[in-house]
Amino acid sequence: MKPSLSKTITIALCGAQPRIGTTTQSFQLLQYLQIRGYDVAFIDLSGNGYIDKLRKLYGGVEKNGNCIIYEGIHMYHSVLDLNESYQYLVKDYGSFQNDNFNEISYLEQDIHIVCSGVKPNEIFEVSPILQKLEFNHAKFIFSFVPPDNRSAILKQMTNRAANTFFVGYNPDSFSYDATSNKVYRQIIGDFLSEDLVRPSKKTNLVAKMLRNTKRLGSILGSRLKTLPGILTLICVYTIFLLTILFKTGVVNF
Numbered sequence: 001m002k003p004s005l006s007k008t009i010t011i012a013l014c015g016a017q018p019r020i021g022t023t024t025q026s027f028q029l030l031q032y033l034q035i036r037g038y039d040v041a042f043i044d045l046s047g048n049g050y051i052d053k054l055r056k057l058y059g060g061v062e063k064n065g066n067c068i069i070y071e072g073i074h075m076y077h078s079v080l081d082l083n084e085s086y087q088y089l090v091k092d093y094g095s096f097q098n099d100n101f102n103e104i105s106y107l108e109q110d111i112h113i114v115c116s117g118v119k120p121n122e123i124f125e126v127s128p129i130l131q132k133l134e135f136n137h138a139k140f141i142f143s144f145v146p147p148d149n150r151s152a153i154l155k156q157m158t159n160r161a162a163n164t165f166f167v168g169y170n171p172d173s174f175s176y177d178a179t180s181n182k183v184y185r186q187i188i189g190d191f192l193s194e195d196l197v198r199p200s201k202k203t204n205l206v207a208k209m210l211r212n213t214k215r216l217g218s219i220l221g222s223r224l225k226t227l228p229g230i231l232t233l234i235c236v237y238t239i240f241l242l243t244i245l246f247k248t249g250v251v252n253f
Contacts, residue, residue: 009088010088010109012113014106014115015094016095016114016129018094018095020117024143028173028177040090041088043078044076044092047094047098054070066083091106097125111188113140115141130160139163142164
């Protein structure tokens with residue numbers, strides 16, 4: 001069933017153990033939704049004080065009421081702090097092993113994601129979660145898995161194989177890895193609806209991209225009169241056109 005405009009979709013992430021990339025995946029998933037034109041916010045429920053540490057470490061961090069903004073990402077310490085309404089909330093619940101892990105709240109969300117790894121000190125930590133019936137519908141993300149090892153992991157996941165996904169190495173949470181587009185699209189599934197994209201945002205995005213395309217085309221057209229220049233111009237326009245189609249959802253990815 002497609003979500004309605006009146007409902008905020010909540011996505012809960014937890015790690016099978018500490019320091020397994022849960023926060024990184026939270027921001028990657030959030031940025032995927034942003035790219036598609038949705039209004040999204042990050043809620044830090046991990047108990048690790050991530051937002052406060054980010055403010056101390058990075059420059060360019062802004063504060064608007066209870067909202068902390070960095071790289072265009074809205075972050076909150078609690079849903080009670082929300083300054084505005086959002087179409088999606090990405091909630092980082094931290095490690096499943098933490099004493100303060102709020103399992104009840106986690107399971108109350110619309111989408112459940114568990115982050116894990118495949119190193120000897122990681123792979124066995126997911127077993128307690130697999131044994132819990134409450135997590136039957138959870139999606140599992142494994143990071144840094146070589147392609148030739150993935151079939152073995154899927155076999156070990158048995159009846160959870162269809163809900164098992166792999167993402168690559170990404171050391172920067174705020175640098176989106178577009179190779180994971182398909183993974184996030186499959187994870188969100190029916191909760192991803194073009195009806196939720198706010199028209200004004202989509203219109204502004206397209207207008208901005210078209211202006212950039214026209215400006216770039218004028219520059220290239222005036223400087224590149226040769227056949228290679230013309231071919232370059234055609235390639236640039238093609239890339240921009242495909243980008244617009246992706247951004248506006250005319251072409252799904």
